[in-house]
Amino acid sequence: MKYVIAIYLLLPILSLAQPNCEAYKYDGKMSLYSACKKAEESQNYYQFTREYQEILDEALKIDSSYAYAYQAKGYAYLKSGDFVTWNKLLGKAIKYNEVQHLGYRGWCRYQFFRDYKGAIADIERLEEISKWDIGVGQNGDYHLIIAKALCYKGLGHKAKAIEIIEQQLKLEDHYVGLYDYLHLGVLYLESQKYDRAIEAFKIQKKENTLADNEFYMAMAYKALNDIPSYRRHLQESHDLYQNSRHMFDPYTHQMDRVFLSDIEAEMQDDSFGGTPINH
Template identity: 55%
Template sequence: MKYFNLLIVLFPFSSVFAQPNCEAYKYYGDTLKYEACKKAMEIKGHYQFSKEYQTVLDQSIEIDPTFDYAYWAKSIAYLKSGDFVTWKKLIDKAVAYNPKGHLGYRGWCRYQFFRDYKGAIKDIEKLDSLVGYDIGQSQNGTYHLNIAKGLCYKAIEKQEKAIEIIEKQIKLNEEEDFVGAYDYLHLGVLYLETKKFEKAVETFNKQSQNNEIAENQYYLALTYQELDKPAKYKSCLEKVKELYIQGRKMYDPYSNPMDKIYLENIENELKKDYK
């Protein structure tokens, strides 16, 4: 099973936001954007927090105030530095001038950094309504945007809606043999939360087969506890701490993923006298 859990850096230019082809603007006769694009490409070699980097992009925007790439590129440093107000103003401009190109990114950032779940849902659903192709992955490559949307619905306590969305996307992912690294885990937790215990066990076992992590065994243990299977509960718990210490756990360098557990959670569960 392949995983779309690319170890890419979140903010530098990725394949999702590759540098634009300036010659394409020239080919289609948009000379203003061509000039703005050529100017924007002068950021190459400049640090994102540097005055030079920002000045080049300001000059690009002066040439063409509708050049979305320049707004997006400027916004990166503000998001990194925690100036979320300025980031929002800039990314909103990028979305306004190129919604298909930036709605997915803004929606993902709303989910990952701001816990703005309703805003993220709105952006992802808007993108889906605008395009006739697959809306693609989150910026960090961990999730399909529909999985992220499902997690947003979970966060606003609409678990059944979340299950419907995530089940549908996992089925599509399975057809492509390209399931996300944590997809089964999240679905299993949703089944656990909605008392669909047998489905939860089945789904956690799929996660085990494809990407075993501490969180998976932890929630599987809780499921067996609900099913009154103490031997399996204890067996899973014995694996959890070992996996966690080995570093086989959920990881994101920028935020804490949903359904992540900590050593304290494991140790508290191990202290319980469940027979």
């Protein structure tokens, strides 16, 4: 198993960056070039400041089709939780440049707002119009196809989610995210396919050892009545969590994340032994 790192890990950064203004000049799009040069001035200000917003407004007065300015204006609204205003601004950005901005909106709809239907619509539209791999989500942890699968899971369509992830993981050039096999394993576990769940968790463990993964592996062994393995993996889950080896995102809690309280509650179960927990 390999991680395709170089360009994919740069994608979340590049998607936030100001476009290369010289590219517009080279193509003879001087109005967009001027708007782009004006928007560059916003980088000197914090996104929540009046100056930042006013500079982008000035850029849009120069050329109202400069899509990046709408997305950049939306950052402050996204961070402050004003989804309505953010969505209106992203809608304008997408109007003028679907390929560049659909993936960003789709990912944010999934990550921040759990707007599964909206995220699926954006990602599937991007698949239709893109000539290349559609890339990864904004934080770089997931390919957008995996994010789409998780959206289907969020809507209760677990079989479809499994199908999408399985197909994506078969691709030779698939970007393996931090949690792909964990999510697949959980889907198998929830579908009572315990042996396949354990197989997926073992791959996840090889690629990225996590307390969450060990917890779910313990649950799979518990379902199979393999109590020694259940106890061993649950204890390992607890140890890993104590060492901060668990799923993490600075903005949201990921789907399928496990917390220390979940692990410790399970350790009080009779199957584990109901023994006191040593911190």
